[in-house]
Amino acid sequence: MQATGRRKTLRPWRVVLYAVVLFFAAIFAFPLLWTLMASLKTVQETFAYPPVLFPAVPQFVNYIRVLSIDRIPVLLWTWNAAYITALTTVGTVMTASLVGYSFARFSYRGRNALFLITLATMTLPAQVTLIPQFVLFHRLGWINTHLPLWVPAWFGGGAFGIFLMRQFFLTIPRDLDEAALIDGASYPRIFWSVLLPLLKPPTVTLAIITALAVWSDYQNPIIYLNSPDKFTISVGLHFFVQSPEVGGEPLQHLLMAACVLTMIPAVAVFLAGQRYFVQGVVMSGLKG
Amino acid sequence: MSANVRVVAPSSASPHRAWLARLVGAQTSVQTHRALWGYLFALPWVLGLIFFFGGPILASMYFGFTEYSVLSPPQFIGLANYERAFNRDNLFWPSLGRTFVFTLMFVPSAIIGSLALALLLNQKLKGTVLFRTLFYIPHLIPAVALTVLWMAILQPRMGPVNAVLRALGVADPPGWLMTQDTALLSVTIINVWAAVGGNTMLIFLAGLQGIPNEYYEAASIDGASAWAKFRNITLPMLSPTIFFNLVLAIIAALKVFTTAWVATQGGPSYATWFFVLHIYHEAFQNFRMGYGSALAWILAVILIAFTLAQVYASRRWVYYDGD
Numbered sequence: 001m002q003a004t005g006r007r008k009t010l011r012p013w014r015v016v017l018y019a020v021v022l023f024f025a026a027i028f029a030f031p032l033l034w035t036l037m038a039s040l041k042t043v044q045e046t047f048a049y050p051p052v053l054f055p056a057v058p059q060f061v062n063y064i065r066v067l068s069i070d071r072i073p074v075l076l077w078t079w080n081a082a083y084i085t086a087l088t089t090v091g092t093v094m095t096a097s098l099v100g101y102s103f104a105r106f107s108y109r110g111r112n113a114l115f116l117i118t119l120a121t122m123t124l125p126a127q128v129t130l131i132p133q134f135v136l137f138h139r140l141g142w143i144n145t146h147l148p149l150w151v152p153a154w155f156g157g158g159a160f161g162i163f164l165m166r167q168f169f170l171t172i173p174r175d176l177d178e179a180a181l182i183d184g185a186s187y188p189r190i191f192w193s194v195l196l197p198l199l200k201p202p203t204v205t206l207a208i209i210t211a212l213a214v215w216s217d218y219q220n221p222i223i224y225l226n227s228p229d230k231f232t233i234s235v236g237l238h239f240f241v242q243s244p245e246v247g248g249e250p251l252q253h254l255l256m257a258a259c260v261l262t263m264i265p266a267v268a269v270f271l272a273g274q275r276y277f278v279q280g281v282v283m284s285g286l287k288g
Numbered sequence: 289m290s291a292n293v294r295v296v297a298p299s300s301a302s303p304h305r306a307w308l309a310r311l312v313g314a315q316t317s318v319q320t321h322r323a324l325w326g327y328l329f330a331l332p333w334v335l336g337l338i339f340f341f342g343g344p345i346l347a348s349m350y351f352g353f354t355e356y357s358v359l360s361p362p363q364f365i366g367l368a369n370y371e372r373a374f375n376r377d378n379l380f381w382p383s384l385g386r387t388f389v390f391t392l393m394f395v396p397s398a399i400i401g402s403l404a405l406a407l408l409l410n411q412k413l414k415g416t417v418l419f420r421t422l423f424y425i426p427h428l429i430p431a432v433a434l435t436v437l438w439m440a441i442l443q444p445r446m447g448p449v450n451a452v453l454r455a456l457g458v459a460d461p462p463g464w465l466m467t468q469d470t471a472l473l474s475v476t477i478i479n480v481w482a483a484v485g486g487n488t489m490l491i492f493l494a495g496l497q498g499i500p501n502e503y504y505e506a507a508s509i510d511g512a513s514a515w516a517k518f519r520n521i522t523l524p525m526l527s528p529t530i531f532f533n534l535v536l537a538i539i540a541a542l543k544v545f546t547t548a549w550v551a552t553q554g555g556p557s558y559a560t561w562f563f564v565l566h567i568y569h570e571a572f573q574n575f576r577m578g579y580g581s582a583l584a585w586i587l588a589v590i591l592i593a594f595t596l597a598q599v600y601a602s603r604r605w606v607y608y609d610g611d
Binding site for chain 2 (some may be wrong): 018047050241255259274
């Protein structure tokens with residue numbers, strides 16, 4: 001750090017700015033810290049009054065115990081949510097990029113109309129299509145299965161992803177396709193081997209946005225899932241809230257551990273792909 | 289698949305396929321071939337639009353005029369569902385009103401808070417990236433986990449918030465989510481906390497970074513105060529971004545569901561019974577799919593009306609650079 005830089009940062013109003021930013025940091029950090037610490041407490045510390053922030057001895061065993069309660073199968077719920085998230089994300093990225101490729105590179109009758117309809121679907125609230133979709137999946141016998149949660153993602157993955165991928169396909173020079181075409185490459189091959197490798201940033205962005213949304217989703221799974229062994233972690237966590245004790249033993253501290261376990265994958269995925277993710281959000285806001 | 293496989297045969301137009309070329313809007317056989325590939329790649333989405341959008345939209349419009357419990361076929365009842373909503377449903381107007389009250393509390397707090405945080409992060413302070421990440425994390429927490437977390441924080445007897453209030457001498461601190469008169473405020477606090485450092489803030493930050501520095505430099509030479517710069521440069525230049533965030537925040541607020549449903553099941557005494565909760569309750573707990581569809585269309589009309597009204601209103605106050 002150079003001396004000139006330091007002198008610049010120590011002007012009085014900058015000290016005030018640092019104080020304000022730290023104040024907000026505390027407002028965001030405290031509930032997170034409280035939850036993390038609550039997940040490491042003993043039962044006695046959980047119900048202590050006045051409440052204590054830090055446990056005397058961190059009970060890391062809470063994380064093992066929360067995964068081994070018969071009536072509250074947190075591990076199974078995590079697995080359910082993880083594989084639904086994976087299938088949805090792969091389906092969205094694969095089919096949204098295919099459709100984006102079609103919109104960006106091919107001309108055919110009805111393409112522009114189709115693209116406008118695609119954009120129009122973004123303005124429609126999901127509540128309107130939810131009931132008929134439920135009826136459809138009911139007819140198919142898919143209620144209380146995971147199929148309604150991930151199969152639709154393989155049908156284009158939604159307007160946002162298609163739009164995102166199309167915009168990025170348009171940034172790649174067409175000469176690249178034409179050269180590959182003259183070399184005798186087929187369109188699927190051009191898509192897969194020539195163009196898609198150049199589209200890593202939007203692909204990662206779309207994958208992260210989709211994965212976070214599906215992992216956190218609650219409104220769809222509660223409609224389709226009835227039995228606890230089918231729950232995703234979000235629905236399971238709500239089930240846990242409603243039965244916070246087993247055999248008279250309070251499980252508040254284990255509930256907090258389950259809560260932390262639900263948060264960790266979301267935060268980890270975000271931190272790993274933060275650069276791409278922020279770009280994607282900003283693009284949707286400024287150009288969308 | 290080998291790179292040498294010649295799928296494309298650049299031959300001259302074959303007259304017997306002319307009808308196909310016309311159908312897909314092409315002129316040569318190469319273009320026809322290309323158009324067919326285009327259709328093939330778009331096919332998943334065309335099917336998706338039919339099965340998950342177009343079909344359901346038409347079905348939902350129809351269900352809105354029927355009595356339908358899924359188990360027996362829909363019975364056409366005309367406008368009775370809409371009449372019931374407006375005149376006979378004791379929860380319809382209160383849940384709608386409550387949703388608007390929530391929106392009136394949530395949207396200004398979220399927009400002003402996000403803008404303040406973005407301005408703060410735009411001051412080139414040390415550790416900005418770290419602070420940005422910390423502000424964003426609440427937005428990443430799955431809604432159910434977020435609610436569970438805040439139920440513990442706001443727990444009236446053992447929670448840290450009331451412990452601090454008691455230590456400060458408040459004899460009878462609020463019951464937060466547990467009492468009728470504070471539940472709506474508590475749900476608002478939770479939603480603002482989760483939203484204020486999220487996407488809205490990131491979009492504001494990008495908007496701020498897109499304002500050319502020369503404007504501020506010119507203003508400084510003219511001796512403008514920090515407030516004058518904010519009022520006359522930042523706000524007008526940022527108005528398209530503010531508009532975009534405002535539309536998104538209002539739409540999100542009118543659809544509030546998970547936090548209220550998990551924390552209080554809409555209670556106590558319907559204090560957080562929002563409109564989407566009402567739809568969910570009627571459709572998926574009472575299995576009134578027809579009535580639920582009618583309620584969903586009422587919501588859709590409100591959302592679309594708000595969006596259009598804002599697009600119209602924005603012409604007065606949104607300033608686009610270069611226009």
